[in-house]
Amino acid sequence: MNDDRSHSSLLVPPSTQDWMQGVLSAKVVLVMYGDYQDSKSADVYKLIKAIKRELSAFFGEDYLCFIFRHFPQAQTHPHAQRAAQAAQAAAAQGQFWLMHDTLFAHQQKLENGYLVEYANDLGLDIPQFLKELAKQVHFDRINEYIEGGIQSGVTTAPALFINGNWYVGHWNMTELMAAIIAASY
Template sequence: MTEENMPVKKTFLQDLNRLQFAFGLTIGIALLSLIGFFTLLFRNTGTAAPRTNTNTTAAAAPTVAPDTTPTGPVELTAITDDDHIRGDKNAPVTIVEFSDLQCPFCQSFHPTLQRLMDEYDGEIRWVYKHFPLDSIHPQARPAALAAECAAEQEKFWEFIDASFENQSLLGDTFYADTAKSLGLNTSKFNECYSSRKYEDKIDAHYDEGTVAGVTGTPSSFVNGQPVSGALPYAAVKSLIDTALADAS
């Protein structure tokens, strides 16, 4: 190789190195931008898991639980002896729950209210209202109908407890088996269930919830104060303590 050719080769190699560096830098910037984009996308869509089910189709995007911050007491329909009441009927604090027996969030919330009923014996009463999300829970309404038929024989709450404990089994066979295990008159129960006797009552509960602003389950009201979603035990306990203090 002659001395005249050496500068040409050196210049070519320098240009090639610069080109490789520029190309690598461009790729690096592009990768960082892509990573940043997906990170931002995840942060925007990776919201906290919802605590309620809403009446949407299964193909719809997940719905985030409504804001649980109380916005003021809601005037609900007056509680009567026809309502399903657990606890002392004259208790100073009333929890009205709109629920769906096939709703997984309602299932997780149920033990919370059971625990609070035990701890605040005589101080709170729990009123259960049906709010079946028919479009996503095909067994919600049949389960509610069966529960009402169990109520005819004074076994409403036992049926509700059994349904949440065995939520994956909901269906005609389960309803019949549960009626039998609870000692109900099965002929009377089956006739009641097959006739859909309490369809209008369930619709009335649903309409009542809608008027009160319920859009998903579980939705509860502590002395009229709205509580949306399956709140943890401590949060509900705090609301009850406040309601008791206000009632004293």
């Protein structure tokens, strides 16, 4: 829960520029601002994956669109920004979601050597991956996500918006699923 927000709605609307699972025309669009080094972000992402599976089985694949936006908190998580850059570099090679899942699964090991190991395991072009990390090619894009989150009142990760409205309930299956279903009516 996060009640220190100055806004209750998402000011940067979902678009095809976002990392999404599902379609923007879904009944419910769930936007998560997350940090790969933050354990609560990882827990919420696991929860969302489970909810998405259940809702897809019950209501169909186009019921829920999940969008992930980077919100690394460099002041408390020194490897989060680099991990976000690694996800973006993997995305440039068509592997965003696989790297995304890998980073959350191994969030205690996000130093540069591990990032290269994960990229190698995903079959990425390592020289290209390293070049993009070294030149911080994706730094501005990540900062756009952060700035968009801040504009919407996000101060810490994770933060969720359901159909554009800030989710302030508890981070559990029952409440989050109920909020998602309620948003579809």
